[in-house]
């Protein structure tokens with residue numbers, strides 16, 4: 001049946017192509033993830049056309065014989081030294097056109113590109129117990145990481161408890177926060193703290209690591225801003241000037257009620273002092289005070305990341321959905 005499906009690699013993505021992409025992703029998510037708000041057309045356009053940090057993206061559109069878009073694939077090829085073995089796949093087929101080989105055709109184009117680009121690992125995320133999981137297993141991916149997604153709904157939080165946690169004294173530490181790019185006087189300390197994320201549990205994923213420095217943290221903030229999104233950070237700074245930990249929230253463009261947790265990290269030497277809970281409570285308090293349109297935060301944690309899960313549960317996060325990271329190991333020359 002797949003002979004009726006035609007693949008087109010997309011190069012300079014037009015508004016029409018981005019709209020077709022959005023249509024497929026929205027239909028796919030409405031089918032598999034009815035509780036998850038799909039990205040808006042503007043977000044998809046920005047994701048497809050704006051630069052990413054240290055990576056480039058290849059994209060394909062699958063259309064039926066009548067030219068109607070039925071599936072999309074995006075392949076992110078990382079370029080930084082610790083991650084240039086890795087590619088990440090996003091793949092969606094419109095539910096009305098599934099089980100006709102479109103997904104397999106898109107995957108084979110992505111795998112061929114991985115070979116050309118000498119990638120040894122291809123990773124993709126799928127919901128637990130979903131068609132995506134069955135598809136990944138069919139094509140020889142192995143499950144490398146199990147993620148628990150949690151959600152914090154502000155109408156269900158213990159406001160007084162959050163306030164108390166956010167205002168608690170932590171002798172030797174102070175909180176600071178910023179929007180977008182880190183202030184210059186904290187940039188080196190922030191980059192050092194970001195390197196602490198390299199020990200985040202990633203199961204059996206061949207995820208590599210990234211070396212952060214001040215230029216790279218500024219570049220990351222610029223990528224987010226160019227996409228039209230807003231990055232909020234709160235950090236705990238030790239009296240000696242070290243950044244002991246930080247937490248980041250991404251507010252997508254527009255004013256959608258749901259925001260995404262990005263990193264939360266506490267540097268190993270500063271663990272065990274309740275800084276994670278302090279930082280995250282302060283972030284909830286900041287969101288409540290400064291961004292009244294925000295109603296909920298979604299976060300995901302490796303199933304075995306017991307400390308982060310405990311912090312999140314104490315704040316009021318509740319289980320929401322489960323995803324799996326799959327990895328396909330590719331032969332390299």
Ligand SMILES: CC(C)(COP(=O)(O)OP(=O)(O)OC[C@H]1O[C@@H](n2cnc3c(N)ncnc32)[C@H](O)[C@@H]1OP(=O)(O)O)[C@@H](O)C(=O)NCCC(=O)NCCS
Nearest residue numbers: 092093098099100101102103104124126131132134135138
């Ligand atoms: C995963 C997805 C892209 C598959 O697209 P598709 O066009 O239906 O895939 P194909 O027709 O090429 O399927 C190839 C094989 O995968 C397996 N497969 C796909 N969907 C399946 C399902 N729902 N149940 C069981 N096996 C399935 C089958 O072995 C199938 O071969 P068959 O139809 O001859 O039995 C699609 O279901 C989707 O968009 N899901 C949501 C997004 C997602 O999870 N993406 C991550 C993918 S790793």
